[in-house]
Each structure stands twice: as structure tokens, then as C-alpha cells.
Amino acid sequence: xxxxxxxxxxxxxxxxxxxxxxxxxxxxxxxxxxxxxxxxxxxxxxxxxxxxxxxxxxxxxxxxxxxxxxxxxxxxxxxxxxxxxxxxxxxxxxxxxxxxxxxxxxxxxxxxxxxxxxxxxxxxxxxxxxxxxxxxxxxxxxxxxxxxxxxxxxxxxxxxxxxxxxxxxxxxxxxxxxxxxxxx
Amino acid sequence: xxxxxxxxxxxxxxxxxxxxxxxxxxxxxxxxxxxxxxxxxxxxxxxxxxxxxxxxxxxxxxxxxxxxxxxxxxxxxxxxxxxxxxxxxxxxxxxxxxxxxxxxxxxxxxxxxxxxxxxxxxxxxxxxxxxxxxxxxxxxxxxxxxxxxxxxxxxxxxxxxxxxxxxxxxxxxxxxxxxxxxxxxxxxxxxxxxxxxxxxxxxxxxxxxxxxxxxxxxxxxxxxxxxxxxxxxxxxxxxxxxxxxxxxxxxxxxxxxxxxxxxxxxxxxxxxx
Numbered sequence: 001x002x003x004x005x006x007x008x009x010x011x012x013x014x015x016x017x018x019x020x021x022x023x024x025x026x027x028x029x030x031x032x033x034x035x036x037x038x039x040x041x042x043x044x045x046x047x048x049x050x051x052x053x054x055x056x057x058x059x060x061x062x063x064x065x066x067x068x069x070x071x072x073x074x075x076x077x078x079x080x081x082x083x084x085x086x087x088x089x090x091x092x093x094x095x096x097x098x099x100x101x102x103x104x105x106x107x108x109x110x111x112x113x114x115x116x117x118x119x120x121x122x123x124x125x126x127x128x129x130x131x132x133x134x135x136x137x138x139x140x141x142x143x144x145x146x147x148x149x150x151x152x153x154x155x156x157x158x159x160x161x162x163x164x165x166x167x168x169x170x171x172x173x174x175x176x177x178x179x180x181x182x183x184x
Numbered sequence: 185x186x187x188x189x190x191x192x193x194x195x196x197x198x199x200x201x202x203x204x205x206x207x208x209x210x211x212x213x214x215x216x217x218x219x220x221x222x223x224x225x226x227x228x229x230x231x232x233x234x235x236x237x238x239x240x241x242x243x244x245x246x247x248x249x250x251x252x253x254x255x256x257x258x259x260x261x262x263x264x265x266x267x268x269x270x271x272x273x274x275x276x277x278x279x280x281x282x283x284x285x286x287x288x289x290x291x292x293x294x295x296x297x298x299x300x301x302x303x304x305x306x307x308x309x310x311x312x313x314x315x316x317x318x319x320x321x322x323x324x325x326x327x328x329x330x331x332x333x334x335x336x337x338x339x340x341x342x343x344x345x346x347x348x349x350x351x352x353x354x355x356x357x358x359x360x361x362x363x364x365x366x367x368x369x370x371x372x373x374x375x376x377x378x379x380x381x382x383x384x385x386x387x388x389x390x391x392x393x394x395x396x397x398x399x400x401x402x403x404x405x406x407x408x409x410x411x412x413x414x415x416x417x418x419x420x421x422x423x424x425x426x427x428x429x430x431x432x433x434x435x436x437x438x439x440x441x442x443x444x445x446x447x448x449x450x451x452x453x454x455x456x457x
Binding site for chain 1: 190193194196197200201203204205206207208211216219220223224227230231234235237238239241242245305306307308309310312313315317345352359379383442
């Protein structure tokens with residue numbers, strides 16, 4: 001493996017670890033209880049928009065495994081969620097290219113909203129599977145969806161801009177060219 | 185071509201979901217803990233720094249948002265100070281009476297535990313108060329099942345997983361938590377279970393046992409390493425269990441677990457006292 005490839009891999013791994021740490025040791029302290037969106041999910045979504053599913057899906061698995069270990073979740077729970085979200089976003093971003101800033105913000109809002117709703121229902125489903133679900137828990141999660149969507153949209157937009165720069169810095173192809181390559 | 189690409193992607197996603205779905209289904213308990221240990225060891229210093237900085241930011245935000253209220257608060261505190269001075273004299277007398285009553289109830293005297301102070305380094309990723317991670321682990325003598333408290337006798341949870349430099353603590357409000365408890369005023373016994381980080385439910389209380397709203401619920405000290413007399417919360421609602429055989433009490437924690445910063449692990453009880 002060349003040093004360049006190694007550098008890219010290390011950068012991506014560091015970003016994923018930073019995302020996990022921001023989620024458990026920063027946002028849970030700064031934000032009120034229950035209002036923290038799933039940052040790892042937003043990172044993978046933003047990354048898929050920037051680089052495409054083909055390039056990101058192994059990283060979605062890596063991020064999922066790290067998140068499962070760090071969040072004390074059963075191994076595989078976050079992997080499934082991240083791969084599912086990445087696959088859906090990869091499919092959609094090929095068909096609906098974003099052309100202007102206003103469109104970008106609206107698209108980010110809808111993507112963040114869908115991702116957060118998916119995340120909430122995924123959590124309820126897993127709690128049900130483990131036999132620890134309750135009506136109060138469901139209501140609590142649903143009650144906080146609106147705030148999570150607003151915070152999530154802001155994060156997704158910032159992450160998208162940041163990861164675009166990171167990918168360009170790592171000498172990757174521009175996202176649009178990337179997509180065309182995959183089409184071929 | 186597009187269809188072929190789409191099918192290829194779908195296949196990859198389906199395979200991943202199937203493999204990890206099976207892993208979730210057959211997830212052996214604690215099987216992946218050695219990997220957790222490595223991960224936590226690697227991120228420990230950064231995690232601690234992130235947590236410290238976040239508390240600073242949170243404090244600064246708290247100070248800025250409360251500047252307007254400070255003058256009003258100062259006047260209120262001055263008034264309260266005078267009231268407290270008079271109450272202090274009365275409390276000295278009550279302290280003696282309390283010690284006598286605790287002795288009678290066979291509750292452990294306060295401040296008689298061998299405590300290990302610990303800083304919280306990360307919280308439940310959803311901020312729902314199910315677990316916390318502390319900066320003390322196997323190296324510091326922490327063991328699974330040890331109770332975690334604050335303010336000398338308020339129980340917040342118990343140690344669930346121990347790593348070399350950190351430990352996971354399941355909070356009393358987590359649905360994974362189950363503690364034998366007793367209502368201090370009436371002696372009604374039951375089991376306190378968490379309710380997804382929101383509150384606690386005292387279950388299995390006999391219909392004949394007396395229980396009132398506002399009663400304090402403490403640990404019973406039966407069947408675990410948790411000593412008797414640690415405060416769990418106060419009764420806020422009383423209902424019948426779904427099968428109508430027992431009574432259930434909704435117990436509210438005495439503090440907001442999301443505001444916790446420092447906790448104490450009870451390593452031992454000083455039996456000689």
C-alpha cells in the first residue's frame with residue numbers, strides 16, 4: 001500500500017473517530033437531553049453525497065463498527081443503518097443533482113429530516129427487538145424529532161462543505177466527475 | 185449500465201445488511217469487549233479533553249445566559265442566607281435525631297463508604313440518560329456491580345462494564361437497570377426499574393403495602409453489592425400493575441442526570457463503623 005493511500009485511510013479513520021467523540025463527549029453535554037442527532041449518520045450521508053456510494057460504503061461499515069463499539073450498541077446495529085442510508089443517498093444523489101445554493105439547503109433539509117426519522121424508527125425497532133421498548137420512550141424520541149431535524153440540517157450542511165474540502169484536499173475527483181465515472 | 189450499477193450497489197448493501205443482521209441477532213454478550221477495550225484505550229485522552237472543554241463551553245454559555253438574572257438572584261440569595269442561618273441552628277439538633285433514626289433503621293451512616301471519585305468522560309450517544317462512561321477502570325479497583333453515587337448517598341447507577349482505564353455505568357433510569365428498593369417511610373418493598381432514561385418504575389409492590397406520593401425510595405440492600413439506604417428518588421405517581429396483582433409507583437430521580445460531571449464509585453463499605 002502506498003503512503004498516499006495510507007494517508008487517505010488515516011484521514012478518514014480520524015474523521016470517523018472525531019465524529020464518534022463529538023457525539024458522546026461534546027454534543028451530549030452541550031445540547032439538551034434527547035436533542036442530539038446521530039452525527040455519524042450525518043457524516044456518512046454527507047460523505048456519500050460528496051464521493052458516492054462506491055467509495056464510501058466500506059467506510060460506512062467501519063464507522064458503523066466504531067459507533068457500535070463506542071455507543072455500547074450490539075455490533076451491527078449502526079452498520080446496517082449507515083449502509084442503508086448510504087445506499088439510498090448514493091442512489092438519490094445520482095438522480096437529483098444539486099445545482100444552486102437554495103436547492104442545496106432545501107435538499108439538505110429533506111435529507112437530514114429523512115435520515116433522522118429513519119434513525120428514530122430504527123432505534124424504536126431495535127429497542128422492541130431487545131424487549132426494552134416502552135410507549136414513553138417512543139413518544140420521547142418522536143417529540144424530539146423536530147429539534148433534531150433543525151440541528152441535523154445545520155450539521156449536514158457544515159459537514160458537506162467540510163468533507164467536500166477534505167476530499168478535494170486528498171486529491172479526489174470532484175463529486176460531479178466522480179458520479180459520471182460511476183455511471184460509466 | 186445504470187441498472188447494472190444500481191443492482192451491484194444493492195447487492196453490496198444487501199450482503200452487508202444480511203451479515204451484520206445475523207451478527208446483531210447472534211450477538212454474544214461481551215464478545216466484542218476486547219475490541220471496545222482497544223478503542224477506549226486509544227481515544228481515552230482525547231475523550232477526556234473533549235469532555236472537559238465541552239463542560240467549559242457549557243459553563244460559559246450558562247454564565248452568559250444568566251447575566252440578566254444575577255442581580256435578582258443576588259437579592260434572593262441574601263434573603264435566603266438569613267433564613268438559612270436560623271435554620272442551621274435547628275438542623276444541628278435534627279442531625280443528632282437523624283443519626284439515631286438511621287441507626288434504628290439499620291441504614292448505613294452517611295460518609296462511611298470507601299469512595300473513588302470519577303469524572304464522566306462520555307454520555308449516552310442519544311443524550312437519553314441510559315449510561316455514562318467514567319474515567320476510572322480496572323486499574324483503579326473498579327469492579328462490575330459497584331454502585332455509583334453523588335452527594336454521599338444519592339444513587340445514580342451501577343458499574344456494568346469495566347475496562348482498563350474507564351467503565352460504563354448504567355444509570356438507574358435505564359431500562360437495563362433493576363435494583364431492590366424500599367420506601368423509607370413505610371417499608372414497602374419493590375424492584376426499581378428504569379424507563380428508558382426518563383424516570384423509574386417501582387414494581388412488585390404488594391397491594392397491602394402502604395405507599396404515598398412524595399415518599400422517598402431508597403435501596404434495600406438485598407441481594408447485591410448495593411448497600412441499604414442510598415436514595416433513588418421520590419414517588420410521583422401510584423398505579424396498579426397491568427395484571428392488577430401488584431402496585432407500581434413512578435419514581436422521579438432527585439436530580440437531572442444529564443448535568444452530572446463528577447460521581448463516586450462505592451468500592452467498599454467500612455464495616456468496622
